[in-house]
Amino acid sequence: MQKFQKFQGLLVALLLATTPIQVLAHGDVTPHPIDTSTLKPLGDEWIEPNPYRGDATAIAVGALGYMHNCAGCHGLNAVSGGIAPDLLLLGKECLDLASKVKQAACMKESDHFFKEVTLRGKKNGEGRSIMPAYDAVFKQEAVWAVKAYIDSRSLEEKAKNPN
Ligand code: HEC
Numbered sequence: 001m002q003k004f005q006k007f008q009g010l011l012v013a014l015l016l017a018t019t020p021i022q023v024l025a026h027g028d029v030t031p032h033p034i035d036t037s038t039l040k041p042l043g044d045e046w047i048e049p050n051p052y053r054g055d056a057t058a059i060a061v062g063a064l065g066y067m068h069n070c071a072g073c074h075g076l077n078a079v080s081g082g083i084a085p086d087l088l089l090l091g092k093e094c095l096d097l098a099s100k101v102k103q104a105a106c107m108k109e110s111d112h113f114f115k116e117v118t119l120r121g122k123k124n125g126e127g128r129s130i131m132p133a134y135d136a137v138f139k140q141e142a143v144w145a146v147k148a149y150i151d152s153r154s155l156e157e158k159a160k161n162p163n
Pocket of ligand 1: 029066069070071072073074083084085086087113114117118122130131132134146
């Protein structure tokens with residue numbers, strides 16, 4: 001019995017270790033909607049920069065949305081495994097700037113870039129989709145919640161490695 005339990009534990013560990021790869025291998029990258037009902041509604045007119053930046057509830061909602069939609073390619077906790085670009089670099093570039101004014105302008109630009117890529121997705125040189133478009137399932141509440149989460153991760157990383 002004990003032996004069996006050990007074996008089961010091993011199986012679970014193996015499954016966990018291979019899950020992100022399987023997600024990719026099976027091509028299950030269907031965009032999943034995010035429940036943003038706990039967040040302040042933003043309306044249909046796009047607001048830039050991200051109005052949710054620093055909002056704890058939005059960060060939590062965005063973290064879940066990120067897990068379900070982006071982590072398979074961009075990595076758990078937004079730490080890239082090398083399959084897709086490191087999204088933490090977007091915020092790092094801004095946080096490395098000395099002046100707060102420049103940082104804010106940089107963040108606004110990064111918000112815009114992030115929104116455009118997320119809504120449209122990405123195609124490779126041959127026109128094959130390499131990142132799905134999220135415009136059919138993400139309203140701006142969802143886009144900004146995920147960005148708020150990624151920015152909060154960039155801040156955490158910056159706090160760990162100030163230079
Ligand atoms: C199927 C894999 C896949 C999924 C799922 C995916 N991405 Fe991507 N993403 C990519 C790839 C590959 C690129 C790089 C494309 C290129 O080389 O131009 C990319 C690029 C990006 C970029 C541009 C980064 C840069 O520095 O140029 C952003 C922003 C981005 N993704 C956000 C997201 C978000 C947010 C999600 C989830 C809502 C997501 N992606 C889901 C594969 C994916």
